[in-house]
Amino acid sequence: MDNYEVRNRLYRLIVSQLTFDGFAKEAESLSTHLNIVPKCVPSTELMSIVGNHMNSADKIVKKVSGLDLDISYDELSQIFSPEPSKYRNVYFTTHKGSVNTAVFNKSGNLIATGSMDGCVKIVDYDRLKIRSAVAEGQSQNETNPVIRIFYDGG
The missing domain is CATH 1.20.960.50 (Cleavage stimulation factor subunit 1, dimerisation domain)
Structure with a gap:
């Protein structure tokens, strides 16, 4: 039509x-x-x-x-956050495609990032904080904050 x-x-x-x-x-x-x-x-x-x-x-x-991710959007809510230049990067995780979404679960301890490459990474925020506090020279493998990666088979 x-x-x-x-x-x-x-x-x-x-x-x-x-x-x-x-x-x-x-x-x-x-x-x-x-x-x-x-x-x-x-x-x-x-x-x-x-x-x-x-x-x-x-x-x-x-x-x-059922995934325990809060994807709701409240149009009336106001966002009070610092300027982007005030943030400090403590961890990088890479996607093959550009990231088009990131969301916290309701308790705030998990972050899911999704990208155009069909990949979703689940990051444990508590491990992220531990990793940023680990002294230089120490092994950070046991504190890897990425706990699960989902791939779209398509």
Whole structure:
């Protein structure tokens, strides 16, 4: 379907839903304004499509929430953090592709980084702090903060 057909189908669904919900005047006005011919039959198809989409989105959220990663976003929250120049790097982990996401779990002790190369690395923040405190010359292998790496097989 091209863009015009998709848009026309959407408008017809909106007019049908408005008519079904008892907004006949509004549906007629919109139909006239958009020059929708023939007239749309009252229908709940739009509500059904939106409901199915919301159900599938809820299932995805439930699957992701099992990982104990907080991916929610609060638009009203304000971020109070220092300027980037004030941060001190204590550890580097590399990805083959550019990193496009990083998230802490709810308790704040794990960090997951994901990249365009299809790789997700889980970093233990407590080990990261220990590693930064280890004196130079000591072996840091036992304090490697990367505890798990997941690869996309695709």
